[in-house]
Amino acid sequence: VQLQASGGGLVQAGGSLRLSCAASGRTFSRYGMGWFRQAPGKERVLVAGMNSGGSTYYADSVKGRFTISRDNAKNTVYLQMNSLKSEDTAIYYCALSPSPWATMPSRAYTDWGQGTQVTVSS
Numbered sequence: 001v002q003l004q005a006s007g008g009g010l011v012q013a014g015g016s017l018r019l020s021c022a023a024s025g026r027t028f029s030r031y032g033m034g035w036f037r038q039a040p041g042k043e044r045v046l047v048a049g050m051n052s053g054g055s056t057y058y059a060d061s062v063k064g065r066f067t068i069s070r071d072n073a074k075n076t077v078y079l080q081m082n083s084l085k086s087e088d089t090a091i092y093y094c095a096l097s098p099s100p101w102a103t104m105p106s107r108a109y110t111d112w113g114q115g116t117q118v119t120v121s122s
Contacts, residue, residue, distance in 0.1 A: 001023060001024070001025040001026045001096055001111040002023070002024045002025055003021055003022070003023050003094050003095070003096060003111055003112060003113035003114075004021065004022045004023075004024075004113060004114070005019060005020070005021045005092070005093065005094045005113035005114060005115065005116045006019070006020050006021075006022075006116060007019040007020050007116060008092060008116030008117045008118045008119075009117075009118070009119070010119045010120075010121065011084055011118075011119070011120055011121070012120070012121050013084060013085055013086055013120055013121065013122045014083060014084065015084050015120070016080070016081060016082045016083075016084065017081045017084065017118060018078060018079065018080050018081070019035065019078065019079040019081070019092055019094070019116060019118075020076055020077075020078055021033070021035075021076065021077045021078075021079075021094030021113050022074070022075060022076045023075045023076070023077070023096060023111075024075060026096065026111075028070075028072055028075040028096075029052060029072040030052055030100065031052055031096050031097050031098070031099065031100060032049060032050065032051045032052055032096075032097035032099060032100055032101045032102030032103075032104070033049065033050050033068075033070060033077040033094065033095070033096060033097065033102060034046050034048070034049040034050075034094070034095045034097060034102045034104075034109065035047055035048045035049070035066075035068060035077075035079045035092060035093070035094055035095075036092070036093045036094075036095060036106055037088075037090035037091065037092045037093070037118075038090055038091050038093070038115075039089065039090040039091075042090075043106075044093065044106045045059065045106070046059065046102075046103070046105075046106065047059045047061070047062050047066065047079075047092075048062065048066050048067075048068040048079055049068065049097075049102025049103055050068045050069070050070055050077065050102055051100055051101050051102050051103075052100035052101075053100065056068055056102075057102060057103045061087070062081075062088075065081065065082050065083045065084075066079060066080065066081050066082070067079070067080040067082075068080075077094060079092070079094075081118070084118075084120045085120060086120050086121070086122040087120075088118060088120050089118060089119050089120050090118060091115040091116065091117050091118075092115065092116050092117075092118050093112055093113055093114075093115045093116075094112070094113040095109040095111060095112045095113065096109065096110070096111040097109055098110050
């Protein structure tokens, strides 16, 4: 499976970005998808996930600000990020779960995108 993430960049606090992740090489709709982020010196954490059935998970730190969605016809998952804060600054990775579930630890994910940098200036 190949995952291609895009959409990162530099934005001012309070602004918005939309990340995209296009997948190829597997029946995308059968699996959970997750967006992780990793800030310098910190571990990689799941910030948003969507199970194959469409149910979602959000970390408390992003609830109400981030929205994950997927277009199975395009094999693409999105992360809409609104009201961005400086603490959202990190490298964001999309990942394909090996199961229909997205709420799994990062070590359980087997397929990762290359990461896209999001920088929020205060």
